[in-house]
Amino acid sequence: MVQHALLKLLCVVSTVTASNFTNGPGGRLSNGGHTPGYEPIIELSEVLIASEIGENSTALHPHTSPNNLTARSDPSSLFKRQDNRPDGALKCSSTEKCIDGSCCGAGGTCGYKDLHCGAGCQSNCGAKAMCGIDSKDGAETCGLQLCCSYYGWCGTRDVHCIDPEPLIGKTPCQQGFGGCTIKPSPECSPDKAGDSGWRRIAYYAGWNSRDRKCDRVYPQNINTTGLTHLMYSFIGFDPVTFRIVADPGDVSLFRSFTSLGSSTLKTWVAVGGWSFNDPGDTATAYSDMVSTYENRAAFISSLIEFMDKYGFTGADIDWEYPSNPERGGRKEDKENLVELMKDMKAAFGFRYGVSVVLAPDYWYLQGFSPAAMEQYVDHLGFMAYDLHGSWDSENALGSLMRPHTDIRDIDNGLTPLWFDGVDPKKVVMGIAYYGRTFTAASTDCGVMGCGFSGPGDAYGCTNYKGVLSNMEIRKIIKETGAEPFLLEGAMVKELVYNVDQWVAYDDYETIALKERFARKRCLGGTMIWSIDYDSPTSDNGALPSEDGDKSCTLCSKFEPEKWDSWDPADLSSIKKLAAIGDSYSAGIGAGDRLGSIYDALKGGTGQ
Numbered sequence: 001m002v003q004h005a006l007l008k009l010l011c012v013v014s015t016v017t018a019s020n021f022t023n024g025p026g027g028r029l030s031n032g033g034h035t036p037g038y039e040p041i042i043e044l045s046e047v048l049i050a051s052e053i054g055e056n057s058t059a060l061h062p063h064t065s066p067n068n069l070t071a072r073s074d075p076s077s078l079f080k081r082q083d084n085r086p087d088g089a090l091k092c093s094s095t096e097k098c099i100d101g102s103c104c105g106a107g108g109t110c111g112y113k114d115l116h117c118g119a120g121c122q123s124n125c126g127a128k129a130m131c132g133i134d135s136k137d138g139a140e141t142c143g144l145q146l147c148c149s150y151y152g153w154c155g156t157r158d159v160h161c162i163d164p165e166p167l168i169g170k171t172p173c174q175q176g177f178g179g180c181t182i183k184p185s186p187e188c189s190p191d192k193a194g195d196s197g198w199r200r201i202a203y204y205a206g207w208n209s210r211d212r213k214c215d216r217v218y219p220q221n222i223n224t225t226g227l228t229h230l231m232y233s234f235i236g237f238d239p240v241t242f243r244i245v246a247d248p249g250d251v252s253l254f255r256s257f258t259s260l261g262s263s264t265l266k267t268w269v270a271v272g273g274w275s276f277n278d279p280g281d282t283a284t285a286y287s288d289m290v291s292t293y294e295n296r297a298a299f300i301s302s303l304i305e306f307m308d309k310y311g312f313t314g315a316d317i318d319w320e321y322p323s324n325p326e327r328g329g330r331k332e333d334k335e336n337l338v339e340l341m342k343d344m345k346a347a348f349g350f351r352y353g354v355s356v357v358l359a360p361d362y363w364y365l366q367g368f369s370p371a372a373m374e375q376y377v378d379h380l381g382f383m384a385y386d387l388h389g390s391w392d393s394e395n396a397l398g399s400l401m402r403p404h405t406d407i408r409d410i411d412n413g414l415t416p417l418w419f420d421g422v423d424p425k426k427v428v429m430g431i432a433y434y435g436r437t438f439t440a441a442s443t444d445c446g447v448m449g450c451g452f453s454g455p456g457d458a459y460g461c462t463n464y465k466g467v468l469s470n471m472e473i474r475k476i477i478k479e480t481g482a483e484p485f486l487l488e489g490a491m492v493k494e495l496v497y498n499v500d501q502w503v504a505y506d507d508y509e510t511i512a513l514k515e516r517f518a519r520k521r522c523l524g525g526t527m528i529w530s531i532d533y534d535s536p537t538s539d540n541g542a543l544p545s546e547d548g549d550k551s552c553t554l555c556s557k558f559e560p561e562k563w564d565s566w567d568p569a570d571l572s573s574i575k576k577l578a579a580i581g582d583s584y585s586a587g588i589g590a591g592d593r594l595g596s597i598y599d600a601l602k603g604g605t606g607q
Helices: 006-010 040-058 248-258 285-290 293-310 333-348 370-376 390-394 407-419 470-480 508-518 568-573 595-602
Strands: 201-203 229-237 268-270 314-318 353-358 380-382 427-432 434-440 450-457 468-469 486-488 490-496 501-505 525-529
Touching: 040 407, 201 380, 229 248, 229 285, 229 293, 229 314, 248 293, 268 293, 268 353, 285 293, 285 333, 293 314, 293 333, 293 370, 314 333, 333 353, 353 370, 370 380, 380 407, 390 450, 407 427, 407 508, 427 508, 468 470, 470 490, 470 501, 490 508, 508 525, 525 568
Parallel strands: 201 229, 201 525, 229 268, 268 314, 314 353, 353 380, 380 427, 427 525
Antiparallel strands: 434 450, 434 468, 434 501, 486 490, 490 501
16 A cells, blocks of 8 residues: 555545434435545546656656646536646655655655655655555555556556557566556447346435435335335444444334335345444444454344345445545455355345445555455446545645546546456446536636536535535526536536536436446446435425436437547537427537537637
C-alpha cells in the first residue's frame, strides 16, 4: 500500500453519522448523502504518468504549467472527455509539496525515483510509490493483475502496461509487480437479448419509510414488474457474537417485503452497508467475522435462521470495504472474504442465493478477489454510481461538475475485473435512481465540466444537499419548465434549474442506453439503487413515472464505439428530434442550446 501520508492526500474520506444499517452500496445514506471513496486512482495515475513522461523524454510537453492537472473546461466538454494531462512534470519546492504526495526532488520536480527522493530532496522525502521497486520495501504489487508502470502507478492502459516512450526505452512496465499485458474488455452484441440469465435487481432502502420527509415507499408500493431480484437494505450483525441484528423499524416490514416474492422474483436481504464500517462498535465486525472458520459459521448459522424466519431467499454481502484499514479492514480480508463466500455457498446449497457487491474504483476494488469469489456467488454487484460529487473539490482532479454515473468512468472502473479474469456474465452493473447535484461556481458556466462552489441545495423529500431523487427531478422539470439535456458521451441527462443548480442523472432513456452498454460488455444484468427513489406509487401521491413509450429511441444513434471519438461535426447529420417522455428535446437549431454550442465550436450556424 502507498504510505499513509500519500493515502491521506489522494483519498478523500468524509465523516458521516448515521443510524444503524441506513446506508447502502456505494455509500448511500438514508438522507441521500454520500461518504465518498478514494481518488479515481487509475485516472489520476494516467495524468501523473503523462507529467513524468514530459519531464523525462525529449520535449513531449512544455514545462510551463506545473500544477494544472485539470484544464478549465469549455463547451466541447459536452462532447469529448477532457484530456486531463499536465503540460510537463509536476513542479514543487520546499514549501509547495507535490500534489500527488511524491518526493520533491532537488530540481523541483515530483516523483518516486532516486533523483526525487534521494540527495537534495526538498519535501515528502519518505514517500513511496504505489507499486514496484520504489514502493514500500520495494515489494508492493498491483492487485487484480493490473500493470505497474515505470513510475510506480497501477493501471490498465498502455502507459502502465507497455513502454510509453518506445523510442527512448526508459519506462517499461515493471515485471513481477502485476501483469504487463493489456486485457481487452469483453464484447458482445447488444442486440442479443440472452434474457434467460439476465438479472434486473433492485435494492429497497427500508429506512425511507420512517426517515424520509415525504415520498415514502413501503413494500406494498413497489412496482416489481420486470425485476428478478429485490434486495431489502440493510441488516447487520453483532460484532462479538456475529449473530444477525436488525433495526426494530425494519422488522415490521420484512414479511410484507418477502410476500412480494414469486417464482420469477427472489426476495433477498443485504447485510452491512457503508455506515456499518464507520468508526464505532461495528467498524471491524466484518473483518473479525471472516477471520476464522468458527466466526464465519456463527454468522452463517444466524443468517439462515433469520432468512427462514422472515422468508428471504438469499443474502447480499455489502462490505465497504475489505482490506482497507480506514474502513476497519486488514490485509488478510481479501482471502478471508473468499472463504466466507465458499462457506456460505456450502451451507446454502441451492436453497438460498448469495452475492457480494464490489467497489466501483480500483483503490477499494483491489481489496477484493472477484475472480476467486465468482464460483461461489450468483452474481457480483458492481456499484456504478457515486463516482463524482461535491467531494471532488478535495481531490487532484478538481472542482468540476461531472456526472456520478458517466458511462466512461463506469467502463474504466470495470476494466480491472477483466484483468482479474472475471466472467462478465457474473457481473451486474449498478443503475442510480437519483442524481448528484452541484451549485455552479458561475452562472456563466452551467454545463458538465464547469466549476462548482459546493453541493446543490437541499430539496423536497430527500432534503439533503447534493442529492435529488428521480421523483424530485421530475417535479422540478414540471414546476420550473427546465429542459433536460442528453450528454451522449456520458449516457446521462443534465439539468440546469433555479439559475445555478446542476444535476446529472439517469432516466428511462439513459437507463436503456446503459443496459445496451451492459449487454455489449457481456454483463449479466443491472441493479438499481434504490427503487424507493423512483417508485410509480408512493404514500403521498407523488408524480408517476414517465408516460409513453419506454423504448430507447437514441440507442441506434449513440453507439459505444463513438463515446470518445464523436465529432461535433456529426451534428449536421442529426435531425431535430421530437420531445420525449421527460420534456427533453435534442433539437439542433441556431437558437437552441446544442446549436449554440455548435456555433461556438465550429464558427457556423447550428443545423
